[in-house]
Amino acid sequence: MTSPRLHLAGITKSYPGVVANRDVSLTVMPGETHAVLGENGAGKSTLMKIIYGAVKPDAGTVVFNGRPVLIRNPQEARALGISMVFQHFSLFDTITVAENVWLGLSKRLSLAEVTHSIAAKASEYGLDIDPSRPVHTLSVGEMQRVEIIRALLTNPQLLILDEPTSVLTPQAVEKLFVVLKKLASEGCSILYISHKLHEIRELCNACTVLRAGQVTGVCNPAQETNASLSKMMIGAEPPLLTRRAPKVGVPVLQVQDLTLAREDQFGVDLDGITLEVRAGEVVGIAGVSGNGQKELLYALSGEDVRSSPGSIRIGEVDASRLHPGGRRKLGLHFVPEERLGRGAVPTLGLAHNLLLTRHEAISSPRFAGGWIKVRQLEAHAAHIIQRFNVKAGGPRAAARSLSGGNLQKFIVGREIDAQPTLFIVSQPTWGVDVGAAAQIRGEILALRDAGCAVLVVSEELDELFELSDRLHVIARGRLSPAVPIGDASVAKIGAWMSGLWHEEVQEHLASLAPTDLVGGQHA
Amino acid sequence: MLKLEARPQPSKLWSLASPVLALLVTVLIGVVLFVALDKDPVSGLQMFFWEPIRSAYALGELTVKATPLLLIALGLAVCFRSNVWNIGAEGQYVLGAIAASGVALLADKTTGSWIVVPIILAGILGGMFWAGITAWLRDRFNANEILVSLMLVYVAVQVLSYMVSGPWKDPQGYNFPQTKTFDLVTRIPRLFDGSRVSIGVFLALIGVIGTWIFLFRTRAGFAQQVGGLAPAAARYAGFSSRRALWVALLVSGGMAGLAGALEVAGPIGQLTSYVPAGYGFAAIIVAFVGRLHPVGMVFSALLMSMFYIGGELAQSRLGLPKSLTGVFQGLLLFTLLACDTLVNYRLKWKK
Numbered sequence: 001m002t003s004p005r006l007h008l009a010g011i012t013k014s015y016p017g018v019v020a021n022r023d024v025s026l027t028v029m030p031g032e033t034h035a036v037l038g039e040n041g042a043g044k045s046t047l048m049k050i051i052y053g054a055v056k057p058d059a060g061t062v063v064f065n066g067r068p069v070l071i072r073n074p075q076e077a078r079a080l081g082i083s084m085v086f087q088h089f090s091l092f093d094t095i096t097v098a099e100n101v102w103l104g105l106s107k108r109l110s111l112a113e114v115t116h117s118i119a120a121k122a123s124e125y126g127l128d129i130d131p132s133r134p135v136h137t138l139s140v141g142e143m144q145r146v147e148i149i150r151a152l153l154t155n156p157q158l159l160i161l162d163e164p165t166s167v168l169t170p171q172a173v174e175k176l177f178v179v180l181k182k183l184a185s186e187g188c189s190i191l192y193i194s195h196k197l198h199e200i201r202e203l204c205n206a207c208t209v210l211r212a213g214q215v216t217g218v219c220n221p222a223q224e225t226n227a228s229l230s231k232m233m234i235g236a237e238p239p240l241l242t243r244r245a246p247k248v249g250v251p252v253l254q255v256q257d258l259t260l261a262r263e264d265q266f267g268v269d270l271d272g273i274t275l276e277v278r279a280g281e282v283v284g285i286a287g288v289s290g291n292g293q294k295e296l297l298y299a300l301s302g303e304d305v306r307s308s309p310g311s312i313r314i315g316e317v318d319a320s321r322l323h324p325g326g327r328r329k330l331g332l333h334f335v336p337e338e339r340l341g342r343g344a345v346p347t348l349g350l351a352h353n354l355l356l357t358r359h360e361a362i363s364s365p366r367f368a369g370g371w372i373k374v375r376q377l378e379a380h381a382a383h384i385i386q387r388f389n390v391k392a393g394g395p396r397a398a399a400r401s402l403s404g405g406n407l408q409k410f411i412v413g414r415e416i417d418a419q420p421t422l423f424i425v426s427q428p429t430w431g432v433d434v435g436a437a438a439q440i441r442g443e444i445l446a447l448r449d450a451g452c453a454v455l456v457v458s459e460e461l462d463e464l465f466e467l468s469d470r471l472h473v474i475a476r477g478r479l480s481p482a483v484p485i486g487d488a489s490v491a492k493i494g495a496w497m498s499g500l501w502h503e504e505v506q507e508h509l510a511s512l513a514p515t516d517l518v519g520g521q522h523a
Numbered sequence: 524m525l526k527l528e529a530r531p532q533p534s535k536l537w538s539l540a541s542p543v544l545a546l547l548v549t550v551l552i553g554v555v556l557f558v559a560l561d562k563d564p565v566s567g568l569q570m571f572f573w574e575p576i577r578s579a580y581a582l583g584e585l586t587v588k589a590t591p592l593l594l595i596a597l598g599l600a601v602c603f604r605s606n607v608w609n610i611g612a613e614g615q616y617v618l619g620a621i622a623a624s625g626v627a628l629l630a631d632k633t634t635g636s637w638i639v640v641p642i643i644l645a646g647i648l649g650g651m652f653w654a655g656i657t658a659w660l661r662d663r664f665n666a667n668e669i670l671v672s673l674m675l676v677y678v679a680v681q682v683l684s685y686m687v688s689g690p691w692k693d694p695q696g697y698n699f700p701q702t703k704t705f706d707l708v709t710r711i712p713r714l715f716d717g718s719r720v721s722i723g724v725f726l727a728l729i730g731v732i733g734t735w736i737f738l739f740r741t742r743a744g745f746a747q748q749v750g751g752l753a754p755a756a757a758r759y760a761g762f763s764s765r766r767a768l769w770v771a772l773l774v775s776g777g778m779a780g781l782a783g784a785l786e787v788a789g790p791i792g793q794l795t796s797y798v799p800a801g802y803g804f805a806a807i808i809v810a811f812v813g814r815l816h817p818v819g820m821v822f823s824a825l826l827m828s829m830f831y832i833g834g835e836l837a838q839s840r841l842g843l844p845k846s847l848t849g850v851f852q853g854l855l856l857f858t859l860l861a862c863d864t865l866v867n868y869r870l871k872w873k874k
Contacts, residue, residue, distance in 0.1 A: 346752070372741065
């Protein structure tokens with residue numbers, strides 16, 4: 001029997017106030033694609049950083065190819081044959097692909113040699129990339145390819161990928177899987193970190209499940225079901241959502257030809273966005289992040305008031321120039337993507353965080369001198385905490401003391417409790433554990449059934465398919481036409497995420513070989 | 524290597540006790556300092572911590588100095604809580620003094636005591652105007668308010684010295700850079716005979732209550748602070764950052780101007796080039812040592828006032844340099860920052 005490529009035993013790492021890993025063991029065989037599954041905060045990333053030498057464990061041993069090793073830093077990890085592709089890329093925007101790769105390599109090679117070896121690796125694995133392109137012209141999927149090529153150039157025996165698909169379209173994910181399967185067939189071991197169950201079941205042939213820093217299961221994911229995997233991951237099966245047929249009413253939000261130049265240099269220009277949300281329906285907007293979602297939401301919420309008159313109507317009122325407070329009076333309540341610092345003030349208690357969008361506890365709130373009735377405010381916060389099942393140390397607990405999921409429940413609760421007629425939510429369950437995510441989705445559907453118009457912007461296609469009645473796709477600042485959820489498929493929405501929704505483009509693509517479809521991310 | 528590591532749960536008790544601990548450390552360093560200067564540390568400390576509270580008169584003097592410090596610090600606390608870094612309260616204080624003097628100089632034998640009201644209002648408006656320049660430059664051109672407000676201090680001092688050595692110079696003043704002594708009727712009413720304590724104390728205490736209500740009980744005060752704590756959250760909520768900027772600077776400018784008016788029309792009684800006594804800068808320390816809390820600042824203003832008086836006494840009685848005041852003020856701020864850091868972080872030795 002061959003010795004394992006990597007064997008961890010008894011790995012423990014604690015940070016002040018939290019144990020990230022407790023007595024974790026993990027065995028990866030050569031050529032194995034091994035999933036590390038767990039919710040946010042389960043300790044996956046810490047474990048990977050320990051393997052990669054970026055974090056030093058408090059206790060435990062690492063054995064690589066049968067030899068006990070002490071990996072003190074990423075250079076030593078790379079020397080052993082361990083490479084890692086991080087969730088956040090470390091590429092310099094202003095220089096070319098080849099120059100970026102060259103920076104991380106031994107100085108003995110010339111740029112021409114590096115360019116040549118990039119091209120060689122790229123063609124070997126079908127990672128189509130031009131080494132002479134500046135990085136800022138690349139799409140997110142292409143940047144990831146650069147990171148993978150950079151990792152492969154060191155000829156790794158173990159490749160670690162941290163949530164690699166969170167930034168990819170479904171087609172790009174398929175293409176990535178082809179590359180990973182080829183690598184595994186050549187004997188390279190892969191550690192694949194994810195919380196997406198179907199991906200793991202498709203790709204991996206071994207799986208270690210972490211919960212709260214401890215191993216709760218080792219299995220072959222191909223032989224498991226989503227339900228059994230999530231039971232290991234969260235200790236329970238997620239509740240099922242029930243969807244009723246929508247009772248669609250009058251249009252509540254009408255966006256007409258919204259065109260808006262970017263506010264900051266690295267933003268996206270919005271180009272002719274037209275959108276309608278009616279009472280009693282959920283409209284979803286899919287898209288890879290950084291395609292104008294942020295800018296669109298700023299314009300809709302009133303945080304950006306530069307929209308031209310008439311472009312945004314809430315009910316009967318032209319809201320394009322109204323500030324957030326004015327739009328809230330029209331019944332718009334909005335949950336932003338960033339919870340700490342935008343949706344809530346980190347250092348303030350939950351009760352005072354209500355005051356950001358709620359005025360019930362202020363006498364004569366229209367005046368600057370409006371008096372804050374603290375007792376009523378705290379009672380109100382306690383009510384929301386109880387109704388939305390928020391785990392917090394009471395109404396005075398600082399927002400930053402809550403876990404991401406619980407703060408999200410509080411913020412969503414704060415806005416839903418206001419009984420909005422128009423509810424806009426961005427990434428409703430991003431970084432939220434499975435149980436809380438199910439609860440939040442249930443609340444959103446309940447709001448819809450109560451006759452509220454709901455707009456959901458999300459990068460998670462599963463979530464959008466679960467919630468939406470109609471789907472749009474946003475790509476490079478433009479919005480696709482709406483598709484009723486019954487007519488939408490992952491393949492179609494995925495193709496649209498690349499900005500390819502015009503009929504003539506679709507026809508043209510249909511006439512091409514399917515492989516060309518997948519590369520269609522770039523500008 | 525020594526490293527700072529964030530404490531998971533900073534102790535509530537210690538973060539409240541931190542200013543007290545900082546004071547103790549300051550006193551300890553003070554003892555070392557006196558010994559190094561070859562003075563008896565006990566009598567040295569006595570100058571700072573006992574003499575200023577020994578008698579009713581001394582307490583009065585303590586209050587006289589604490590009043591402007593507290594007024595300015597109250598305004599600065601509103602500013603700092605809004606994340607607006609007004610470092611130029613000294614300049615606003617000087618402008619308040621100049622504007623108040625302008626009104627006071629109009630008084631003559633026939634004027635009634637109502638003149639005190641326009642004097643005080645002029646001081647407030649003068650300070651607001653000076654801070655308003657900073658607000659406008661920041662709002663219009665996105666100029667850095669730290670630099671602008673600080674540089675305007677020096678402009679204000681130049682304006683002052685022009686006024687007292689030019690148009691407003693006392694013709695009978697032997698060419699000293701000062702105005703004539705104001706008419707008695709312009710003097711801010713005093714509380715008791717034989718003490719220099721004026722109704723300014725009441726204004727400061729009203730300021731304490733007003734600031735507390737504004738910060739912790741009004742919608743506007745809440746909105747003001749959200750802009751400082753989390754600007755993106757303020758934008759999300761729809762609280763105007765421009766309004767917060769203007770309110771912060773006008774409030775602190777007005778408070779500093781009020782302090783300036785009370786000073787020239789009170790203890791000083793004329794406009795001289797010695798008006799800028801560093802209250803505007805010392806008030807920054809008062810604000811932070813008082814934790815930007817209106818009640819906390821009452822204590823820190825008294826403490827800082829002790830340092831002022833103690834420094835003067837140490838000079839006259841022990842022959843020590845007056846700059847000892849500044850040394851103690853600086854030490855206190857420094858040790859407070861150090862204590863705060865250690866309350867929130869722990870030191871760890873790491874390889």
